[in-house]
Amino acid sequence: GAVVSQHPSWVICKSGTSVKIECRSLDFQATTMFWYRQFPKQSLMLMATSNEGSKATYEQGVEKDKFLINHASLTLSTLTVTSAHPEDSSFYICSAPTSFTDTQYFGPGTRLTVL
Amino acid sequence: SQKIEQNSEALNIQEGKTATLTCNYTNYSPAYLQWYRQDPGRGPVFLLLIRENEKEKRKERLKVTFDTTLKQSLFHITASQPADSATYLCALTGGGSYIPTFGRGTSLIVHP
Numbered sequence: 001g002a003v004v005s006q007h008p009s010w011v012i013c014k015s016g017t018s019v020k021i022e023c024r025s026l027d028f029q030a031t032t033m034f035w036y037r038q039f040p041k042q043s044l045m046l047m048a049t050s051n052e053g054s055k056a057t058y059e060q061g062v063e064k065d066k067f068l069i070n071h072a073s074l075t076l077s078t079l080t081v082t083s084a085h086p087e088d089s090s091f092y093i094c095s096a097p098t099s100f101t102d103t104q105y106f107g108p109g110t111r112l113t114v115l
Numbered sequence: 116s117q118k119i120e121q122n123s124e125a126l127n128i129q130e131g132k133t134a135t136l137t138c139n140y141t142n143y144s145p146a147y148l149q150w151y152r153q154d155p156g157r158g159p160v161f162l163l164l165i166r167e168n169e170k171e172k173r174k175e176r177l178k179v180t181f182d183t184t185l186k187q188s189l190f191h192i193t194a195s196q197p198a199d200s201a202t203y204l205c206a207l208t209g210g211g212s213y214i215p216t217f218g219r220g221t222s223l224i225v226h227p
Contacts, residue, residue, distance in 0.1 A: 006158075034214065043219040044159070044204070093158045102208070103149055104215065106158035 002028045002098050006107035013084055014115055020080045021110045023050075023094030029074035030096035034104070035067075038091045050077040050094075084114040117143045119207060119218040127224045134192040136221045138205035141186060143216075145209035148181055150190050153202045153220065163190075167209075195225045 003026040013019050023033055031052045036044040048069050049057040056069035068080040081088055091111055095104040120139045128134050138148070147166045151159035165172045165181045165188070172179045178191040192199050202222045206215035 004158075041219075044217040046214065046216075049214065091156075095158070097213070102147060102213075103161045103164055104159075104206075105161065106151075109156065109158045111156065 002026075002096070002105040004030075004094065004096055004105045004107040006094055006110050008110060009108060010111040010113075012113045012115065015085055016083055018080055018082045019084055019112060020078055021092055021094075021112075023077045023079070023096075023107050025075045025096050025105075028096075028098050030077075030098075031074060033071060033077040033094055033096045035069065035077075035079050036093045036095065038093060038109075044093065047079075052077075081112065084112070086114045088112065089114045117141070117210075117216065119143070119205065119216060121203075121205060121218040121221045123219060123221070125222040125224055127226065128195055130196060130225055130227050132195055134195045134199065134223055134225070136190040136203050136223065138188040138190070138218055139186060140207055143186070143207055143209065145183075145207040147208055148179075148188050149206045149208070149215060150177075150179055150188075151204045151206060151217075153204055155202075159204055162203075192223070195223075197225045197227050199223060200225050 005024045007022045033050040035047045047062045050071040052071045058064045071077040093109040095106040118141045149164045150162045153159040163179045176193045180189045202220040204220040206217045208215045
């Protein structure tokens with residue numbers, strides 16, 4: 001199956017700093033990638049759709065200036081949490097659909113803890 | 116509004132039994148439904164996809180049914196093993212969007 005990686009797997013930062021999370025499709029090209037946030041015992045909440053070569057599409061209630069998304073190549077999308085605050089602490093997961101299936105392939109997730 | 120419901124209470128079963136998890140939805144006309152497995156601290160892993168015109172899908176010890184009249188999908192794991200313990204998510208896609216909407220998931224605990 002298709003493989004999606006994320007880096008880092010976990011990060012701890014101080015309040016007010018920015019954190020960048022990378023999402024890579026390792027063995028296929030992904031013109032679209034999705035970024036989710038998941039709080040403990042909650043569902044995956046879609047934050048934004050990342051489109052290669054164009055602006056991301058953000059879900060209602062997600063601040064685009066706070067969660068910067070860049071999809072500069074067909075295998076890499078990045079999510080930057082700017083001026084992070086403790087309430088941004090969460091599990092961030094990316095996914096990518098392949099062109100040959102209807103399913104999503106998820107990265108292993110990034111645990112962000114903001115102190 | 117669209118709603119996906121999965122039993123929030125953990126399902127505890129004995130090893131060797133069949134586990135059955137439920138996914139109900141309202142105000143939705145899904146083109147297809149997917150089941151994923153999620154282990155703690157990990158991203159979801161795709162298990163099975165079933166389309167609106169399919170009644171049942173099987174893969175090894177897994178079986179999924181899809182009843183668009185009842186607006187329900189059942190996910191079965193036969194001969195369950197402790198290694199099957201995880202959270203299982205259902206996700207629906209349809210209504211003109213290719214982006215799936217996820218349920219909250221049901222935790223399955225298989226006791227040896």
